[in-house]
Amino acid sequence: MSDSIYDVIIIGAGPGGMTAAVYTSRANLKTLLLERGVPGGQLQNTEEIENFPSYSHISGPDLAQNMFEHSLKFGAEYGQANVQNIVDEGSIKVVYTDNQVYRAKSIIIATGTKYKKLGIPGEEEFAGRGVSWCAVCDGAFFKEKELVVVGGGDSAVEESIFLTKFASKVTVLHRRDRFRAQPILVDRMVKNAKVDIVYNTVVKEIVGENKVNSVLLENVKTGEVTTFPTDGVFEYIGMNPVSDFVKNLNITDEEGWIITDQRMKTNIPGIYAIGDIRKDAVRQVVTATGDGCMAAIEVQQYVENLNAESAKSLLS
Numbered sequence: 001m002s003d004s005i006y007d008v009i010i011i012g013a014g015p016g017g018m019t020a021a022v023y024t025s026r027a028n029l030k031t032l033l034l035e036r037g038v039p040g041g042q043l044q045n046t047e048e049i050e051n052f053p054s055y056s057h058i059s060g061p062d063l064a065q066n067m068f069e070h071s072l073k074f075g076a077e078y079g080q081a082n083v084q085n086i087v088d089e090g091s092i093k094v095v096y097t098d099n100q101v102y103r104a105k106s107i108i109i110a111t112g113t114k115y116k117k118l119g120i121p122g123e124e125e126f127a128g129r130g131v132s133w134c135a136v137c138d139g140a141f142f143k144e145k146e147l148v149v150v151g152g153g154d155s156a157v158e159e160s161i162f163l164t165k166f167a168s169k170v171t172v173l174h175r176r177d178r179f180r181a182q183p184i185l186v187d188r189m190v191k192n193a194k195v196d197i198v199y200n201t202v203v204k205e206i207v208g209e210n211k212v213n214s215v216l217l218e219n220v221k222t223g224e225v226t227t228f229p230t231d232g233v234f235e236y237i238g239m240n241p242v243s244d245f246v247k248n249l250n251i252t253d254e255e256g257w258i259i260t261d262q263r264m265k266t267n268i269p270g271i272y273a274i275g276d277i278r279k280d281a282v283r284q285v286v287t288a289t290g291d292g293c294m295a296a297i298e299v300q301q302y303v304e305n306l307n308a309e310s311a312k313s314l315l316s
C-alpha cells in the first residue's frame with residue numbers, strides 16, 4: 001500500500017479525467033491520475049476532431065498528447081494501473097489496482113466506454129483478422145480492399161469516411177432507413193464516391209477462412225438473406241460503460257452507467273463521475289472536459305470541508 005493519502009484520485013485519463021487533473025493540481029490538491037491504457041481515451045481512436053473550440057482540425061492522438069502534457073503541468077502524479085475495486089471507508093476511499101493499493105479523500109471516475117460487439121458467429125474468431133472496432137488503428141491494413149462498416153451513429157459515419165483513405169470501397173450497413181449521426185457527417189458520407197449505403201440490413205454472421213471474406217446479411221424488411229463479399233468488418237454500434245470495478249458501490253443504473261447529479265456527485269459523498277461514463281452524457285470531448293472542471297471544483301470544496309472537520313475534531 002502506498003503511504004500517501006491523495007486529496008483526489010482520478011481514474012481514467014480521457015479528456016474529462018485530464019481536465020480534472022489540471023484543475024485539482026492547479027488548486028494545490030495532491031492529485032493522482034490513473035490510466036490502464038494510453039492517455040486520451042476515445043481520442044486515440046478518432047482520426048480528426050473539428051468541434052473542440054480553438055481546434056477546427058486536429059488529430060485525436062495529437063489533442064490527447066496536448067491534454068496529457070497539460071494535465072501534468074501543475075504537479076499531478078500519473079500512474080499506469082488497472083483499477084479493480086474501490087472501497088468507501090467514509091473519509092478515505094481505497095483504490096485497489098492490479099498491483100498497488102492507493103488511498104484518497106475523494107475519487108473522480110472518468111473511465112468512459114468501450115465498443116459494443118454484435119455478438120454474432122465469426123466475430124470473435126476473426127477479431128484482428130478482418131474484424132475491428134478501431135479504424136484509426138487498423139484502417140491502414142486495408143489498402144485497396146473492400147470494407148463494411150456496421151452502424152448508423154456518428155462513429156460509423158465518421159469512420160466510414162476515414163476508411164476511404166485506404167479502402168477502395170466502404171459499404172455502410174445500417175439496420176434502419178435513417179441515420180442517427182449528425183447531418184453534416186451524413187452529408188459528407190453520402191457525397192463520398194467510395195461509400196455505398198445499405199439500409200434496413202443487419203449482419204447475421206461473419207464468414208472467412210484464415211481471414212474475413214464475406215458477411216451474411218439479412219434485410220429486416222423482407223427477411224431476405226444474402227452473402228456480401230468483404231475483406232473487413234468495422235463495428236460501430238454504440239458503447240458500453242467501463243464500470244465493472246464500481247459494481248459494489250451501487251452508483252450505476254442497471255446497464256452500468258454511473259448516475260450523478262448536475263455537479264457530478266454520485267450518491268456516495270466524495271465520489272464523482274464525469275464524461276462518457278455518466279448516464280445520459282452527451283458524449284462529446286467538450287462536455288467531458290466541462291464535467292472534469294465541475295467535478296474538480298466540487299472536489300476542492302469537499303476536501304476543504306473534510307480537512308476543516310478533521311481539524312475541528314483534533315481540537316475538541
Ligand code: NAP
Nearest residue numbers: 118151152153154155156175176180236237238239282283
Ligand atoms: P450510437 O450513437 O449509440 O450509435 C450506434 C449505432 O449503431 C446506431 O445507429 C444503432 O442503430 C446501431 N446499432 C446498435 N446496435 C446495433 C446492432 N446490434 N446491429 C446493428 N446496428 C446497431 O454510438 P456511436 O456512433 O458510437 O456514438 C456514441 C456517442 O459518441 C454518441 O453520443 C455520439 O454522438 C458520440 N460521438 C460523437 C462524435 C462527434 O461529435 N464527432 C463522434 C463519435 C461519437 P439505431 O440508430 O437504429 O439505434
